[in-house]
Amino acid sequence: MRTLDAAAARQAAYGGLVFGAGGGGLESGLRGGAAALDHGAPVLVTLDELRPDDQVVVMTGVGAPGVQRRLTRTADTLRALDRVIEAWDGDGRIVGTMVAHPGAYLPSSWFVNAIRPELLVVDCATNGRGHPTVAMGGMGLAARRDVQVTQAASGGLDDYLGHIDIVARGPVGVISSVLHHASAEVGASVASSRGPFSVDFCRTNGAPGAVSACLRLGEAMLAAEAAGADAMVAAIVDTLGGRELGRGPLLAAETTLVEAWDVGTLAVDTDGSRLEIVVCNEYMAAEMDGRRLSTYPDLIVTLSAADGMPTAAARMDEGDEIVVVAVPKDRIPLGAGVWDAVVYEDAERLTGRELASYALEGAPKR
Incomplete structure (x- = not known):
């Protein structure tokens, strides 16, 4: 208590x-x-x-x-x-x-x-x-x-x-x-x-x-805040056991309201490769030149290269320098709801992307 x-x-x-x-x-x-x-x-x-x-x-x-x-x-x-x-x-x-x-x-x-x-x-x-x-x-x-x-x-x-x-x-x-x-x-x-x-x-x-997971991560972020963007990114990645997928300027941020969901894609230029993030209210998948790198319920986060802080799709502009980080699902507290294939149907329909087969890979037996 x-x-x-x-x-x-x-x-x-x-x-x-x-x-x-x-x-x-x-x-x-x-x-x-x-x-x-x-x-x-x-x-x-x-x-x-x-x-x-x-x-x-x-x-x-x-x-x-x-x-x-x-x-x-x-x-x-x-x-x-x-x-x-x-x-x-x-x-x-x-x-x-x-x-x-x-x-x-x-x-x-x-x-x-x-x-x-x-x-x-x-x-x-x-x-x-x-x-x-x-x-x-x-x-x-x-x-x-x-x-x-x-x-x-x-x-x-x-x-x-x-x-x-x-x-x-x-x-x-x-x-x-x-x-x-x-x-x-x-x-x-x-x-x-x-x-x-x-x-x-x-x-x-x-x-x-x-x-408690939020409190621990927040404590690490606040300790790193004064040291600059790279320290903040490192604090997030290291505390959560994630990895950096890439960084660079935002090429496009195309999201729109569809059936009361924010749906679309973000594209980032990472040293000449196109890193694309699929959006359906949350970041549902990340792909590099068409190759799947991460899929929900992995935690995909876009961080500002200026201060290392998370920045949502709705608040970014083309040309913004961002860092894309992914945390594997086995490092995140998750409930039983994400392990049911039926819950991915709306997101798959709205984004036109396969999600469930990736999401349920390695799902715990219940």
């Missing part, structure tokens, strides 16, 4: 920025973490510190990470969480929350735990890295039609495309599709919660230690 303080919030934002592949916005994550700590002292616990039948609610967002307009507020996050809690009538007590996956926003998510100290920050996630679809964070339930899970969503602006407030119960894959389409109707971004899930289930099917 650990009380989360300002140092932890900074570490979580930095580490989460990498595990989220640059999504989430560092400055907003730092501000959100500071705001959370102004309201209380959230407490981090491991799964081992909880009872097997204690229940955890997953907090997340649904939509496209490249959306620039802010379409959700803290009230939306709380509303979605409350709807799930209100609907729970099973065994076990709801003791805490966990994020679906890390991002620089990670310390912002502690606001709920700060103002509601009875809800602990659970050191787990559905995945320890960003994922493009809710189904990939379904902890192995995406293809199950016999398991009913409550999911709630809230978001949108009355003076833009309108505000929605949805509660639904059903198979994770079915309801996730409903929420994704609903998010598209209000601008492609809503706050969401789902569950709850027992500690036993999270231990077996989630990504235990995901928050």
